[in-house]
Amino acid sequence: MTDEFYMRRAIELAKKGRGWTNPNPMVGAVIVKDGSIIGEGYHEKCGELHAERNAIASLTESAEGATIYVTLEPCCHYGKTPPCTEAILEQKIARVVIGSRDPNPKVSGKGAKILREAGVQVEEDFLREECDALNPVFFHYITTGLPYVVMKYAMTADGKIATKTGASKWISGEEARNLVHEMRHDYMGIMAGIGTVLADDPMLNVRLEGKKSPVRIICDSMLRIPLDNQICQTAGRYRTIVAYAGEKGNAIYLEEKKRSLEKLGVVLLRVPSEKGEINLQLLMRKLGEMGIDSVLIEGGGTLNEDALQSGIVNEVKAFIAPKIFGGRGGKTPVEGFGVEKVDDAIKLQFTRISQVGEDILAEYKVLEE
Numbered sequence: 001m002t003d004e005f006y007m008r009r010a011i012e013l014a015k016k017g018r019g020w021t022n023p024n025p026m027v028g029a030v031i032v033k034d035g036s037i038i039g040e041g042y043h044e045k046c047g048e049l050h051a052e053r054n055a056i057a058s059l060t061e062s063a064e065g066a067t068i069y070v071t072l073e074p075c076c077h078y079g080k081t082p083p084c085t086e087a088i089l090e091q092k093i094a095r096v097v098i099g100s101r102d103p104n105p106k107v108s109g110k111g112a113k114i115l116r117e118a119g120v121q122v123e124e125d126f127l128r129e130e131c132d133a134l135n136p137v138f139f140h141y142i143t144t145g146l147p148y149v150v151m152k153y154a155m156t157a158d159g160k161i162a163t164k165t166g167a168s169k170w171i172s173g174e175e176a177r178n179l180v181h182e183m184r185h186d187y188m189g190i191m192a193g194i195g196t197v198l199a200d201d202p203m204l205n206v207r208l209e210g211k212k213s214p215v216r217i218i219c220d221s222m223l224r225i226p227l228d229n230q231i232c233q234t235a236g237r238y239r240t241i242v243a244y245a246g247e248k249g250n251a252i253y254l255e256e257k258k259r260s261l262e263k264l265g266v267v268l269l270r271v272p273s274e275k276g277e278i279n280l281q282l283l284m285r286k287l288g289e290m291g292i293d294s295v296l297i298e299g300g301g302t303l304n305e306d307a308l309q310s311g312i313v314n315e316v317k318a319f320i321a322p323k324i325f326g327g328r329g330g331k332t333p334v335e336g337f338g339v340e341k342v343d344d345a346i347k348l349q350f351t352r353i354s355q356v357g358e359d360i361l362a363e364y365k366v367l368e369e
């Protein structure tokens with residue numbers, strides 16, 4: 001078998017950690033000796049052993065003289081776990097084939113250097129593009145401290161997210177809706193605006209066996225969220241953050257509302273902008289500081305526009321349903337004022353298109369200005 005075969009196996013293993021490793025990366029490792037796999041593993045959960053150590057723990061024979069294929073440069077720091085470079089050296093592994101470079105300042109080339117200096121043969125950038133594709137979230141978060149933000153919406157073929165009466169159940173088909181639940185597992189946070197919460201009283205959780213629910217983040221500048229809605233009532237079970245701008249209006253009312261929300265388990269974040277609305281950039285900074293590395297926005301048109309204009313969005317995932325609503329009054333995915341000139345458009349780069357049941361999923365990266 002070739003190096004490529006083993007690295008592809010390591011990539012497959014890494015993917016098993018999807019949604020569980022955050023804010024750590026997904027990493028896979030395969031140890032090969034005399035043409036056979038003698039150990040393999042992946043990073044299963046944040047705080048637990050790294051891929052390399054899991055692969056070593058599974059060894060069926062001595063790894064002396066073996067090759068390890070690892071999708072990310074081995075770490076060389078004491079974090080929640082001891083350095084993987086030490087484990088590789090202890091095992092007397094002779095060759096290390098690395099996919100992605102680790103931009104974590106604590107590692108960042110030092111892992112590869114330590115191994116080389118110890119006499120190990122190190123190859124870097126092997127299937128790097130495929131390996132890098134595992135961890136856009138980690139790379140963004142570790143270098144900026146900001147969550148990686150994905151905006152997701154489902155619209156009709158004529159670009160509507162609701163009919164003129166506001167009806168939106170359901171635009172996309174069952175398969176697409178299931179995939180959205182998978183996405184909610186993949187990212188650490190899910191964000192919606194108060195408009196969506198008032199209109200739909202959603203749970204914003206994951207209802208799939210063996211998957212986890214994200215932290216719910218509600219943007220509610222004036223703290224209008226009703227105490228008896230599903231989000232507030234389940235705040236003790238699912239971590240819930242309500243971001244607000246305050247302090248306009250009745251101060252006593254606001255204080256009481258805050259106390260009642262906190263009693264239900266809601267975490268309140270005050271993030272006002274100069275205009276008295278929510279400052280999404282500041283909100284992202286605070287969420288990043290709280291360890292939230294990624295946010296899926298399932299907002300309405302107002303929140304979506306604000307998010308795009310604030311420059312916090314990294315990726316757009318648009319489900320397109322084979323339906324047409326028509327009508328001037330039907331809501332669209334991005335509202336607000338919009339741009340005047342074509343040149344002022346928010347620019348996207350197409351990354352992937354796929355069919356999900358009856359719907360199409362178009363995925364884009366948001367290009368920086």
Ligand code: AOF
Nearest residue numbers: 024025027043050051075079080081104
């Ligand atoms: C992982 N899993 O398989 C590899 C990682 O705090 P720690 O000890 O878990 O270290 C996290 C850092 O280790 C992470 O930011 C990345 O730079 C490096 N490599 N991390 O979680 C792994 N190989």
Ligand code: ZN
Nearest residue numbers: 050074075084
């Ligand atoms: Zn490590």
